[in-house]
Amino acid sequence: MASQKIARQGEELWKTKIEKVNAELVTLTYGTVVAQLCRDFSTNNNPDYVEVSRQLDKMGYNIGLRLIEDFLAKSSANSSTQACGSFREVAEMISKVGFKIFLNVTPSVTGWSADGKSFGLVLEENPLADFVELPDDGRSQDELWYSNILCGIIRGALEMVQMQTEVKFTSDVLRGNDTTEMRITLLRYIEDEMPPDDE
Amino acid sequence: MSYYFTIIGTRDNPLFESDFGTSKVGGDGVARFKEEAKYMNQFIVHAALDLVEEVQWSNKELYQNNHVHCYLTGGNVKFMLLMNPDPSATTYSAYPTSPPSRPSTARQSTILLAANPTSQATEEAVRQFMNEVYEAWVKCIMNPFYQANQVVTSPVFRSRVVIAAKKYL
Numbered sequence: 176m177a178s179q180k181i182a183r184q185g186e187e188l189w190k191t192k193i194e195k196v197n198a199e200l201v202t203l204t205y206g207t208v209v210a211q212l213c214r215d216f217s218t219n220n221n222p223d224y225v226e227v228s229r230q231l232d233k234m235g236y237n238i239g240l241r242l243i244e245d246f247l248a249k250s251s252a253n254s255s256t257q258a259c260g261s262f263r264e265v266a267e268m269i270s271k272v273g274f275k276i277f278l279n280v281t282p283s284v285t286g287w288s289a290d291g292k293s294f295g296l297v298l299e300e301n302p303l304a305d306f307v308e309l310p311d312d313g314r315s316q317d318e319l320w321y322s323n324i325l326c327g328i329i330r331g332a333l334e335m336v337q338m339q340t341e342v343k344f345t346s347d348v349l350r351g352n353d354t355t356e357m358r359i360t361l362l363r364y365i366e367d368e369m370p371p372d373d374e
Numbered sequence: 375m376s377y378y379f380t381i382i383g384t385r386d387n388p389l390f391e392s393d394f395g396t397s398k399v400g401g402d403g404v405a406r407f408k409e410e411a412k413y414m415n416q417f418i419v420h421a422a423l424d425l426v427e428e429v430q431w432s433n434k435e436l437y438q439n440n441h442v443h444c445y446l447t448g449g450n451v452k453f454m455l456l457m458n459p460d461p462s463a464t465t466y467s468a469y470p471t472s473p474p475s476r477p478s479t480a481r482q483s484t485i486l487l488a489a490n491p492t493s494q495a496t497e498e499a500v501r502q503f504m505n506e507v508y509e510a511w512v513k514c515i516m517n518p519f520y521q522a523n524q525v526v527t528s529p530v531f532r533s534r535v536v537i538a539a540k541k542y543l
Contacts, residue, residue: 203516203518205518206516206517206518206519207518209518210518210519213519305516306513306516306517307517307518307519308517308519308528308530309519310519311527311528
């Protein structure tokens, strides 16, 4: 099946072509970023968690714009991969290759919508959120999406390959839910457009 | 038998405290050090400070059959465990809410740990308890939202400490 082939490709890339870095370094660095953002966006010691989530998404967007080049370089150098034929293939590539080579986790693709334009990604383990407990002030549980940078990354990366998407978290174990899940929805394919005011 | 466990930060501020067993805590204590002797003075100060601060009125002349254990972490944070074998038998007069004494537990306490605080088995048990708390502590301070020397409010950490206490003490 095509998805097994993609999974194998991800595994192989992970083993051979990727330089590895200490996972705890990533976890602690990301944790510090989030904690610092919470301190920076707080008025009178009340962090504005909605704003923090938005900023994480923006940061992720900028990362994604650049990350897609790295991803394409790695994945097409190893084997001559064709471009993805459908949105389903895109989903498989993201979960089995993308997440695998950058975070060494393989989220599962679930919850396809009827029109095939929206799916869910369920992360069994989230290395960004190891050892994290959300602060105990009542609001953070409802307003902060801790790993929101991942949403931005996916959104930015897909935008550079002509797909405009909306990526949001729907549940998070840090908030007390059972799973960590994000929802990816394809809004439209971006056609090359002429810039305005072109003679 | 009761234990009073506390974690002291680098600025002599208590970060965490918890009582086990019956809810009585002793007064002043005889300090028994497990680690670094150079901290012993600081240690006696802590013991006196902390326990005086906690509810009991303490009578400084009498060493009231209490023992204190301390575990020192790499970040100069101290875990202190105070053991008191039979609180209803220790004599301090001004304790406001003393529970009725329980003769059955008094008999049992001779075979329990704190009754023989200098024994090897006690030390071993306390050491294992401290190690478990240390692991839980490390996980707790890895939380990015925890600032150094802040009071520990995590219910997860508290429940881990209580479980470790039940297991080893």
